Amino acid sequence: MYNTLSKRKEEFVTVQPGHVGMYLCGPTVYKPSHIGHMVGPVIFDTVKRYLEYSGWKVTWVVNITDVDDKLIAESALRGTTMAKLAEEMTADYLANLAALGVRSIDKMPKATEHIDNIIGFVQGLVEKGFAYASEGDVYFDVTKDSDYGRLSNRSVESMQGEGGSTVDRKRSAADFALWKKAKQGEPMWESPWGPGRPGWHIECSAMSRAILGEQFDIHGGGLDLVFPHHENEIAQSESLHGCCMARYWMHNGLMQAAGTTGKVGGRSAAQSLPEATLDAQAQAATKISKSTGAEPFKKLLERHRPETVRVLVLSTHYRSPIHFGEEPLGESARAMEAFERLFSRYERLSGKSFYVLTAKNRRDGDAAANLAGNEAELLRVKFLAAMDDDFNTAVGIATLFDFVRLVNKYIDQHGLEKKSSADVLSQLSEMMLVLRELTDTLGLFLTEPIATRIGADEKTVSKLMELVIEIRSRSRAAKDFATADLVRTKLAEAGIVVEDRADGTLWSRKKEAT
């Protein structure tokens, strides 16, 4: 896997054999989470699934930053308390994670629950001479850390830059706050340096140590956190512990708002327009952040299934930026239908739902023996090879598409829809189990889409449709195609698609053509 620290791919060797400690920098809970906040969790959820599949025991920690300048500002704006705001936004975050099927986080520590721990950490740094107190603040002295800047490839000198005018409390401009003195009316905790609150970077150092130990395996986050956040975490932890913090630093690419016009990276039409018409949404590609006002993720879920988001995220390599927007989402949704059509095809033939299949873990199975003339096995091996190579989910998903084609072909060639055959059916089931095994590692297709489930109020519709289809089938049998076509056309207008298949007529709701 790729390590930001060494800037190359490395063999994955854990601190403790068989166990992986993984820490992901979570959100500052001051606003509803947007799509950008979901990328990390989806990616690392997949990483965890795959590592577990591969035989590791994984402890995954995601922190919640519930004390911070932005929280103070936002709660003041809303006329609420910081704690309440944090609680509300944390709930929002958790709900979104749940929707996306990210359920594998083991611990979610909050900064405010670790204040003592944080104070102890800062004290340790002060005692060792890496930090100094200054008028109620405590700063980390970057000049004491000879390694400072190695993650982000910067030097202390290069950062002395403009400096700024309000840094008189700091010894040098690059020093960063470990502890911030409280101003009037701000939330505060008592400390050896007076009332105040933790700086931004310190919580991750303190909490990762508390839960995962001084040294753990994977530390992740968005590419935008490399500097200064992660750089500073390393400085704090390694200065205090005298050794290495995380072995592997994994950084995911950021979400970019895809331009509504033209190609990203080329001359988009928008750029040739007069400036007046060139506003935020017409820009080619920009990072989604608070400045561009990304919509809350919850709103997005009103239009798109979580599965679609997951597919979109995983069809790009995790270190690359993801072009995000209605169009890419619609495309992912359409692409996904191929899988779901296969699932329902399988269900019609076997009577079993793909969603309840339980695949066995054959990670270390005897691949060679199974390989003989078995294309499904070949694809499985290809999939695993891709995932083994720095979690290449894009290639993984590509082989899954190949897999779908393979299975469809198998059904076609054996005419399974025309005449059933126990032999063919059991082969089919075997293949579906392999597909289940692989999609499990990506966290895909875990639950049946709600749209296909028929709820109580849908019962009537369902009965009615049965009747309509029955009548239409009779006209078809009587070669009265005019009537049959009329029914189908009218149903299409009502948003219902009719399919005459070898094994009977099906109807379904038309997918939104986004």
Add this chain to the structure above:
RNA sequence: GGCGCCGUAGCCAAGUGGCUAAGGCAGCGGAUUGCAAAUCCGCCAUCGUGGGUUCGACUCCCACCGGCGCCUCCA
């Protein structure tokens, strides 16, 4: 200004110093279908531009053009 990333078909997106440059969406042709839909088969790129290294580069190096990120809060 400093550090870094990217530029592959109409669109999205993998990948490799030399074997057919994945996969998806869209499109086209065919099989199948009463006609459709779905499915299957086939077609659709020489890899931003210009140099260099090499027996050989899309893949390595340099320059240029274009896009993006970080350097302040950000997943």
